[in-house]
């Protein structure tokens with residue numbers, strides 16, 4: 001078997017130590033191991049193209065959610081499975097798939113070659129595998145990225161700063177034949193049931209049900225925001241009257257306050273020039289080992 005490992009040397013504050021020697025020591029001598037390091041953002045996509053051209057049987061992403069998103073995006077609708085060695089700070093998708101952070105254990109899973117297919121979310125021309133958020137979580141990630149402190153404390157710090165200044169956004173949503181026009185505190189669309197750090201906003205989400213789970217939360221006052229935080233921690237979000245939950249195959253979101261739409265996609269922030277974006281699910285579009 002030929003395995004190509006695409007490694008972000010800087011992910012998770014560069015604390016991991018995944019080298020060619022280490023990888024070779026974990027596989028049979030009959031296996032061919034190739035390691036390609038990413039040097040900049042979006043480099044992973046080019047490296048996947050090379051790995052495909054070089055006839056790799058398995059392509060493994062070693063990094064955080066950003067790197068995993070880039071590698072997985074280049075493998076959508078391809079026949080080559082993705083393996084994961086989580087080496088980031090949040091590791092949303094890996095956590096959801098029960099892939100441990102210990103590289104030794106993650107490699108055992110890769111060697112098991114248990115290939116599954118999962119759904120993929122698409123927004124504009126980009127793919128997501130875990131989740132997509134409009135509103136408060138996009139703002140939290142923006143502050144978190146500006147913070148440089150990529151730890152749970154940094155995340156809590158960014159959340160508090162954002163909460164204190166955040167104003168709901170006026171959106172029009174088109175879901176099937178329904179149009180909803182409201183001021184939303186939070187719109188969260190998820191393929192997986194873990195949002196990061198073990199928190200779940202969409203406990204009913206299933207990576208291979210052919211649908212995305214959409215959580216819509218209307219404008220909240222400061223007390224409701226506090227109640228919302230408690231319910232998130234208690235995993236009882238359905239107790240909040242202003243939270244609506246539904247499974248969707250596609251939807252369109254339109255900004256009515258004349259601000260171009262910003263969203264977070266698998267934990268990375270994306271700014272658009274557009275006042276509307278379309279989201280849809282591509283059922284069973286990614287082969288993945290877990």
Ligand SMILES: Nc1ncnc2c1ncn2[C@@H]1O[C@H](COP(=O)(O)OP(=O)(O)OP(=O)(O)O)[C@@H](O)[C@H]1O
Pocket residue numbers: 008009010011012013038039040041042043062063064065066067068070087088089090091092150267268
């Ligand atoms: N050599 C590099 N130097 C700087 N940035 C890189 C490099 N290689 C990849 N990147 C980019 O860094 C971003 C973050 O990487 P990644 O997601 O792997 O780690 P992380 O941010 O530590 O983890 P997490 O996303 O779980 O918080 C990605 O967008 C990726 O494209």
